[in-house]
Amino acid sequence: MFPGGKMNPRMMKQMQKMMKDFGMDSEDLKAVKVTIELEDKIMVFDKPKVQVMDMMGTKTYTISGRSKNTSKTAEKIEDTEVKVEVTEEDIEMVATQCNVSKEEAKTALEDVNGDLAEAILKLGN
Template sequence: MFGGGGGGLDPRKMKQMMKQMGIDVDELDAEEVIIRKSDGEELYFDDPDITVMDARGQETYQVVGEAQSREAGSTGGTDGASAVESGDAGSSGDAGSSGDAGIPDEDVEIVAQRTGASEDEAREALEDTGGDLATAIQHLE
């Protein structure tokens, strides 16, 4: 993460320093990650290692694994549900019931809590941004 040769800091010391700076690091258990590109291609990672870094409310996800490519819309072993929709920031990875337009209720709650907006406003912002949490939050702030 910091430095080049891996001979730098002890991982425990690194985690302790990051904690002192207000940065929390956790592992996220996921079976698959899908990235949909604007050109219609999808990159997917089976059984990736995911690290979530929360620096004062700004979450950063690091996905480590071997990306495979496929045409968008083809399901490589999933039931058609997007991994992006089924996993969200701060959840245990369990998707709750979806409301209108397939937006997970957990996503609506996250946007509403982060912005102070009503759930209806949060759902509308998520629908306008195609379910993108970060963009919906920015739009409402």
């Protein structure tokens, strides 16, 4: 389109003026990451070059760069908090080991989701 494939600064200014006259405006965005979610995959662009073109109120976004594609089935599944039911046997063991009341042992076990060793360490301090 342009001789030698390059545009000198004067031609660039003329082009920008013509675009303004036609109601077109262009801007580069400083994007860090762009994610596009499709039906079967997710495309993630790290450090993309993003340009927005405004033509009479309609904005068009152009994204260039390399994308990493992941399938929808590979999405992370959110962790759900699970409450562990503390047994009487565990309460007695922690209470005996730490020389504390059963109520204190039960509270410590609930705080650490039933982890005996962690409850003993917690009460030992």
